[in-house]
Amino acid sequence: MEENARKRILCPLDPKHTVYEDQLAKHLKKCNSREKPKPDFFIQDINAGLKDETEIPEQLVPISFLSEEQMENLIKKLRKASEGLNSTLKDQIMSHPALHDALNDPKNGDSATKHLKQQASILGNIEKLKLLGPRRCFVEFGAGKGKLSHWVDIALKDAEKVHFILVEKVTTRFKVDGKHRKKNSVFERLQIDIQHLCLNKIPLLSKEKLPVVGIGKHLCGVATDLALRCLVETYAASCEERNEEPLAKRVKNDKTEKEINTLAKEGNEKNIPEKWTPVAGIVIALCCHHRCDWRHYVGKEYFRALGLGAVEFHYFQRMSSWATCGMQKTSLEASNISTKRKDKQNDGSEEHDDGGYRITDDSTESLPGFLNVEEKKKIGHLCKLLIDQGRINYLQQKGFNPALQYYTDPLVSLENVLLTALPNHSSSPETTA
Numbered sequence: 083m084e085e086n087a088r089k090r091i092l093c094p095l096d097p098k099h100t101v102y103e104d105q106l107a108k109h110l111k112k113c114n115s116r117e118k119p120k121p122d123f124f125i126q127d128i129n130a131g132l133k134d135e136t137e138i139p140e141q142l143v144p145i146s147f148l149s150e151e152q153m154e155n156l157i158k159k160l161r162k163a164s165e166g167l168n169s170t171l172k173d174q175i176m177s178h179p180a181l182h183d184a185l186n187d188p189k190n191g192d193s194a195t196k197h198l199k200q201q202a203s204i205l206g207n208i209e210k211l212k213l214l215g216p217r218r219c220f221v222e223f224g225a226g227k228g229k230l231s232h233w234v235d236i237a238l239k240d241a242e243k244v245h246f247i248l249v250e251k252v253t254t255r256f257k258v259d260g261k262h263r264k265k266n267s268v269f270e271r272l273q274i275d276i277q278h279l280c281l282n283k284i285p286l287l288s289k290e291k292l293p294v295v296g297i298g299k300h301l302c303g304v305a306t307d308l309a310l311r312c313l314v315e316t317y318a319a320s321c322e323e324r325n326e327e328p329l330a331k332r333v334k335n336d337k338t339e340k341e342i343n344t345l346a347k348e349g350n351e352k353n354i355p356e357k358w359t360p361v362a363g364i365v366i367a368l369c370c371h372h373r374c375d376w377r378h379y380v381g382k383e384y385f386r387a388l389g390l391g392a393v394e395f396h397y398f399q400r401m402s403s404w405a406t407c408g409m410q411k412t413s414l415e416a417s418n419i420s421t422k423r424k425d426k427q428n429d430g431s432e433e434h435d436d437g438g439y440r441i442t443d444d445s446t447e448s449l450p451g452f453l454n455v456e457e458k459k460k461i462g463h464l465c466k467l468l469i470d471q472g473r474i475n476y477l478q479q480k481g482f483n484p485a486l487q488y489y490t491d492p493l494v495s496l497e498n499v500l501l502t503a504l505p506n507h508s509s510s511p512e513t514t515a
Contacts, residue, residue: 088102088103088104089102089103089104090102090103091103091106093109093113093115094106094110095110095113095115095116096113096114096115121272121274121283122283122285123272123274123279123280123281123282123283123284124274124278124279124280125278125280125283126278127277127278128277128278128279128280128312128316129276129277129278129279129308129309129311129312129315129316129378130277130308130377130378131307131311131377131378131379131380131382132377133377142393142396142397144400145397145400145401148397150452153452154452156394156397156398156401157461159389159390159394160394160398160401160461160464160465160468161464163388163389163390163468164464164467164468167467167468167471169463169464169467171486171487171488171499172485172487172488173487173488174203174207174210174487174488174489174500175203175488175489175490175491176202176203176205176206176207176210176489177199177202177203177206178202178205178206178209178233178237180202180205180233180236180237181198181201181202181205181233184198185198185199185202196494196495197229199490199491199494200299200367200489200490200494200495201229201230201233201299202233203489203490203500204230204297204299204365204367204489204500205230205233205234205237207365207487207489207500207502208234208295208297208363208365209237211363211365211502211504213295213362213363213365213504214234214237214238215238215241216238216241216242216243216244217241217242217243217244217292217293218243218244218245218292218293218294218295218362219244219245219246219247219286219287219290219292219293219294219295220234220244220245220246220247220294220295220297221246221247221249221281221294221295221296221297221313222246222247222248222249222297222298223249223276223296223297223298223301223305223309223312223366224249224250224276224298224299224300224301224302224305224309225248225249225250225254225259225271225298226250226254226299227254227255227256227257227258228246228248228254228257228258228259228269228271229258229299230297230298230299231246231248231259231269231297232258232259232261232262234246234297235262235267235269238267240266241266241267242266243266243290243292244266244267244268245267245268245269245270245286245290245292246259246262246267246268246269246270247270247271247272247281247284247286247287248269248270248271248272249272249274249276249279250271250272250273251273251274251275251276252273253273257271259271268286270284270286272284275308276305276308276309276312277308277378279312279316280316280317281294281312281313281316281317282316282317282320282321291321293359293360293361293362294313294317294360294361294362295361295362295363295364295365296309296310296313296361296363296364296365296366297364297365297366298365298366298367299367300367300368300369300370300495300497301366301367301368301369302369302370302373303369303370303371303372303373303374303375303399304373304374304375304378304379306366306368306473306501307374307375307378307379307380307473308378309366310364310380310473310476310477311378311380313361313364314361314477314480314481314482315480317360317361318359318360318361318480321360359505359507361482361505362504362505363502363503363504363505364477364482364484364501364502364503364504365500365501365502366500366501366502367489367497367499367500367501368466368470368497368499368500368501369497370497371399371402371403371465371466371469371470372399372400372402372403373399374395374399374469376392376395376396379395379469379472380472380473380476381469381471381472381473381475381476382472383475383476383479384471384472384475384476385472395469398465398468398469399465399469401461401462401465402462402465402466402469403462404458404459404461404462404465405459405462405463405465405466405496406462406496406497407462466499467486470486470499470501473501474486474501477503481505481506482503482504482505482506483503483504483505483506484501484502484503485501485502485503486499486500486501487499487500487502488500
């Protein structure tokens with residue numbers, strides 16, 4: 083384009099916008115798409131897991147291209163591998179008084195109510211595990227607007243030495259963490275992919291050395307595996323190697339009798355871990371198993387022990403979408419869902435508000451015809467369970483006592499499974515079979 087003899091060209095860093103050619107050099111220095119200096123806590127692929135090229139097939143055909151015999155063989159492998167697993171999880175649908183007023187606000191729409199119910203239940207489960215207390219750092223993975231941390235902070239009221247680290251790889255609008263300016267709690271937002279996040283290098287954690295509680299609401303597929311590795315390998319293992327005595331432990335050991343009595347009165351003493359570990363606990367609402375990745379998956383050893391590998395994992399993750407893809411919906415309902423989605427995008431509501439309606443890329447057109455809808459849903463749930471069981475096995479190997487449970491009604495969200503884990507020395511939840 084030419085304007086007054088000046089030519090505009092596409093920005094080489096981001097072709098979505100243009101710049102005057104004679105001002106290109108100046109623009110490149112301040113363009114928002116320029117590569118920015120990496121912070122100390124950025125370490126390339128630190129949580130990615132080992133890359134084994136020999137195990138990842140170059141090209142796998144879509145599920146819709148598989149023959150009936152191939153599909154039957156895959157399903158047989160799935161059912162054999164799932165033998166002995168408890169497919170009916172324990173209900174832990176909870177709430178918390180911190181969200182009482184918000185839940186009863188008549189101005190809430192359906193979408194807002196669903197999010198609040200899920201946040202209330204996650205908060206209730208955090209409290210049940212005795213993770214809701216002073217002198218700790220909550221790391222929210224896939225934080226989005228930061229609403230889960232927001233409610234944790236409100237629930238803690240004026241608890242001392244509480245820090246929040248919100249991890250999100252994309253720029254987010256309508257963030258709520260900017261509203262928190264309390265004396266006793268500190269909010270820090272990191273724009274980084276979990277794959278490259280080294281918690282040990284975050285100044286707040288390296289200085290305060292508070293026990294970490296990893297939390298997340300609808301942490302998509304591979305992000306869950308990256309977060310688990312970030313917590314229990316990159317962070318916990320490194321802290322234990324250095325044998326550091328953190329502030330939380332020193333404070334507990336040095337507390338005066340007056341401080342102990344004050345804490346006991348407030349009911350917070352029970353929420354101080356008796357024995358310190360770098361990671362005090364993990365509470366993550368799972369979702370989008372179809373977006374998992376074999377390279378990053380933490381349950382590879384579990385799969386291999388069952389005689390399974392990258393190929394089976396690939397198809398199981400694709401088939402997992404059958405559990406939540408809404409394949410039973412009519413075309414009219416699907417049209418209504420599409421309209422609802424557009425409305426949600428316009429009002430800035432959070433992602434993953436499926437409410438039982440999400441249509442994934444493995445839609446009904448790609449499903450084998452010899453299975454009916456209910457069978458496909460059961461197979462989808464089995465795939466999810468098997469993938470999650472690999473995560474359970476991983477956490478057990480790393481010294482944690484993990485559990486899977488339903489934390490919300492499927493009418494609120496079809497992605498209604500919560501992964502929790504405490505160090506083995508803590509009062510632990512029941513493990514799944």
